[in-house]
Amino acid sequence: MTYEKKIKYLVSIFTLVLTLSLISCYDSVSEDFEPPTGNVNNIQPNTLFTTTTSADDTMSFVFRSYSTDAESYLWDFGDGNTSTEENPNYTYEEGGLYTVTLTTISSDGLEASDSSDVAPIFLDFNFTIIDSEVTFENLSSGAENLVWDFGDGESVEWNVEDTEDDPDFSPIYTYKSAETFEATLTATTFLGVQVSVTKNIEGLVLSTVPDFSFVVSGFTAVFSDESILAESHNWDFGDGSTSTEQNPVHMFPGEGTYEVTLTTTNLAGVSRSITKTVPIGGIQATFAAKVLNSQCNDHTSVTGDNADAWDMTPNSTVVDDVLGTIDSPYRAIWNNTDLNAYIDATYCTNEQPGSTSDGNKFGPLAGGGRGVKLSNNCRRLYQVVAVEPGVEYTFTIDTRSEAEGINTEVFILNNEITTEVGIEANSDAYFNITNDFNATKSSSTNDTFTTTTFTFQASSNIAVIYVRALNAIDSSNEVFIDNINILTPGFDENGDPTGVDATFAAEVLNGECNDHTSVTGDNADAWDMTPNSTVVDDVLGTIDSPYRAIWNNTDLNAYIDATYCTNEQPGSTSDGNKFGPKAGGGRGVKLSNNCRRLYQVVAVEPGVEYTFTIDTRSEAEGINTEVFILNNEITTEVGIEANSDAYYNITNDFNTTKSSSTNDTFTTSSFTFIATSNIAVIYVRALNAIDSSNEVFIDNIDIITPGF
Structure with missing residues (x-):
């Protein structure tokens, strides 16, 4: 027991001594400790966010911030409106393409930002029905592309470049039967997202659908009625004459372009009309038809672009020898994706003609000696050219088939077809070239190409040059093509007005009205x-x-x-x-x-x-x-x-x-x-x-x- 007491005493003495020692070391004049402020370790804030389209509204978005060390938020929605919420929900008033920016301020006063594009879209339409004619009212905004599917196998497409004034934005469509149809409007946003809306078209009452075709010979036109449910016919020939015959034959008073209207009436007394332009006689051209890159030599730095002028779906850009990469002048005029899809499904998947250095090198049109070629049965030449109805043009083309038995078909179409089925009915002219076999390449001293020319009278305001060689199946059975042109009467090959030298002077009789003085009358x-x-x-x-x-x-x-x-x-x-x-x-x-x-x-x-x-x-x-x-x-x-x-x-x-x-x-x-x-x-x-x-x-x- 005595030993334990001694231990406790020694511990007490040690504690007392230690305490006194600490007291003796205290500095009575030192300041209080203050921790450092600011971004001591140089840690940068990070701002990120996600966007989600609302499940119930394609004009509304859910924005969620995943920012670090953010004390304040500023959202710019790209349409002039902002928000300071951390995770806002926002609804746009107009569809379109907007850039959303989030800017955050950290606790240290540092700023960070992030941006992302959103494409709100509003998709809806109304419609009104008169008999079987449906007028669609497009209420949509924010679409880059629209496709109207009328539910009967017919459809039309609209692109934002067409503007809302284009009739395909809010089309008027006449159904050919009185069934119930599902009309679907499919829109593609500026970010490539597709949305659709479908409505039932009910209550159609079948009305007459007027239509007709015609054949012209000289000043006489033979009209063929192709209307549906027509009980009576009323023709207005545009020259002051009319007829109530179903299939009239009419002689026009002179050359010209006449607007012929057929009005048909059904059993219910409801009338519908259709008007078509009918060219009579020879019409004088007011401008020259212009074939682009007709000599296949326009592009020398990127020679493959020469074929783009003859592709039914041209690239969006080409390389110009002077300006470099530019928007395609061909794509601005045509882009027939429907026909391309038909060719892909029916023949093979490359319908563009090939570009070749084996063009016609002989004569004044040789240029760089390049051309285009058809080396598969799916390849086509395709170009849309502006013309005038009623004008008689001359078409010319140089071809060389390197194997016997390869024929080349040339069609001058009067519209942009979507299938080759019934192609002849859509043609103003057709020519089958069978005499151009020559195994020898052309040179500056040896013309091995065959020039084919024929005339055609345009029946619409476009002529589609369409060329195919179905027996050209590989690189040993190719057709080489060059110098494709449409010549306009009154204009030379360059499109300049022609002038003919006179061989005698025109003589106006009594032009000064003074020849007769004795009997002045x-x-x-x-x-x-x-x-x-x-x-x-x-x-x-x-x-x-x-x-x-x-x-x-x-x-x-x-x-x-x-x-x-x-x-x-x-x-x-x-x-x-x-x-x-x-x-x-x-x-x-x-x-x-x-x-x-x-x-x-x-x-x-x-x-x-x-x-x-x-x-x-x-x-x-x-x-x-x-x-x-x-x-x-x-x-x-x-x-x-x-x-x-x-x-x-x-x-x-x-x-x-x-x-x-x-x-x-x-x-x-x-x-x-x-x-x-x-x-x-x-x-x-x-x-x-x-x-x-x-x-x-x-x-x-x-x-x-x-x-x-």
């Missing part, structure tokens, strides 16, 4: 569509009319009599243009009724560009004078524009003062025209010249020939 006879049989010559006296020997249009005279009044001859007047070197006796002719006309037939040469000139003075405001240069002797004024090589409307010649040797009160009008036939009929009228107070005075009428 005979001056007007030179401008009468039915001249008298004789005139009085100042030297020879009464002679056979030189005018009657050239023209005497009694049919047109009868039309004028029946339509306007019974005196179509212009008047002879002493109030011609007395100013200048052409004054002569100062006489002229005048139009003082709406039935009066100037008419004279002048021999010209097709292709020559002439200059027409005329002096006019209208004595009352609001009187216009129309000048036509006709290419044939018309029998009616219906469709007169289609029979004209030129038209000019004079509206600036009002002057109440008569001309004198010192005062020129006439207005000179001049214009050029290219003759399309061997006559030019000068035809002038002033339909507002109705009496002696509203007359038009005319003088110095001439056709000037280049080189004379």
Whole structure:
């Protein structure tokens, strides 16, 4: 027991000594400890977030932040709106493509941000029904692409580049039966996500569906009714004539393009109409058809792009020799994915022609000597070219098949087909090339290609060049193609207007209206569509009319009599243009009724560009004078524009003062025209010249020939 007490005593002494030692070491003047502030260890904050489209609303998004050490949040939704919530839900008002940015501030005051794209979309549509015609109202926003599936096997597609004014954005569709259909609108967002909405189309009442086809020969068209549920037919031929026959045959009054309308009516008395353009006769082109990369040499830095001009689905970009990579000029015009899919499923999966250095190296069109080739039965040449309905074009192509028995088929299509089934019915022309076999490559001294040309008359505003060689099956059985072009009448191969050198001067008779001074009324006879049989010559006296020997249009005279009044001859007047070197006796002719006309037939040469000139003075405001240069002797004024090589409307010649040797009160009008036939009929009228107070005075009428 004594031992234990001693141990406890020693421990107590040690504790006391240690305590006193610590007390003796204390510094009474030291400061309190403060921990360091700021980002001592240089740890950077991290900001991340996720986006999720709401399950119930494709315009709404759930945003979730996974940021580290964030004390404040600023969301920018890309549409001008923001939020400071940590995990906001947000609904866009308009569909589209937006960039969302989250910016966070850490506890240390450091900033971090993250961005991501979202593509809200609103998809819905309404529709109204009249019989079997359904008008769809598209309410959608935020779609880059739309496909309308009408539920009967038919569909249309819309792309954002088309704008909402395109009829395929809100289409009008006529069903051919009265069943219930499911119409589906499928949209693709700007991020490639597809969404769809489907609605039942119920309550259709089958109505008539008008349609027709036609065949033209000269001025006559044979129409074939192809309508559905039509009980009656009403045709408007666009020239003032009508018919109620089901399949009429109609002769048009002259060359031109006519808008023909067929209106059909069903048993319920509901009518529907369809209008088609019908070209009659030869139409003069107003622009040249332009085939892109026709010589297959445009792209020399990336030669494979030469074939892109002939691909039905061109690439989005090509390499230009000067500008580098550019948007494809071909893709801007056509991109036939439906036909491509048909070729893939029916033949093989590469429909683009090959690019080759074995083009036609002979002749002025050789260029770089490149071409395109068909080496499989799935390969095609395809290009869409703008043309004018009714114009007769010439197509030309150089081909060389390297094996016997390979034929090349050329179609000039009038629309962009989606299948080759029934391709002939969609063609304005077809040519089967069977004579171009040659195993030898072309050179600058050896032309081994065969040139094929044929004409076609365009029936729509596009011509699709479509070429295939179904027996070209491999690299030993290829067809090489070059120099593909569509030539336009009146234009050269470069698309420039052509000019033909004249071999004689066009001669206008009595153009200064002064030839007959003894019987001045005979001056007007030179401008009468039915001249008298004789005139009085100042030297020879009464002679056979030189005018009657050239023209005497009694049919047109009868039309004028029946339509306007019974005196179509212009008047002879002493109030011609007395100013200048052409004054002569100062006489002229005048139009003082709406039935009066100037008419004279002048021999010209097709292709020559002439200059027409005329002096006019209208004595009352609001009187216009129309000048036509006709290419044939018309029998009616219906469709007169289609029979004209030129038209000019004079509206600036009002002057109440008569001309004198010192005062020129006439207005000179001049214009050029290219003759399309061997006559030019000068035809002038002033339909507002109705009496002696509203007359038009005319003088110095001439056709000037280049080189004379």
